[in-house]
Amino acid sequence: MSRITVSIELPATPARVWEVVEPVERHVDWMADAVAIRFETEQTRGVGTKFLCDTKVGPIKLVDHMEITEWEPGAVMGVRHTGLVTGTGRFTIESVGDGSTSRFTWSEELRFPWWLGGRLGEVIGGNIVMKAIWRRNLKKLRALFQ
Secondary structure (H helix, E strand, O other), X not given: OEEEEEEEEEOOOHHHHHHHHOOHHHHHHOOOOEEEEEEOOOOOOOOOOEEEEEEEEOOEEEEEEEEEEEEEOOOEEEEXXXXXXXXXXXXXXXXXXXXXXXXXXXXXXXXXXXXXXXXXXXXXXHHHHHHHHHHHHHHHHHHOOO
16 A cells, blocks of 8 residues: 655635535545546535546556545545555644644545556656655645635
């Protein structure tokens, strides 16, 4: 299983950061690898929300099946991946300094299927390719606050 963690400081309070990341369907605005998000449940917020994320990384396209497992407004959003790629992930938001800045951390533990290279794919695809993409995603997220 590959563990990927990226972090960035954002010029906004944790409450403001949450306002931007809370609408799951808007993640496509700042995640280059997320093409579309389709809910599988009428519920679109909170623990138990299930959705499909059409994901594209280079020539690889897949549908990521996800379920929200943690939901603490202003602080944590956790997910479980149950599709071809499995694992868990979470966003955390922490106040920095005087509270007008936040640290946003995105951490995932992912397991890739054999046809994506299995363990080797996790190391190369996860720790190198995905980490680079997610760093760019966080820069796009930061731009939403400027």
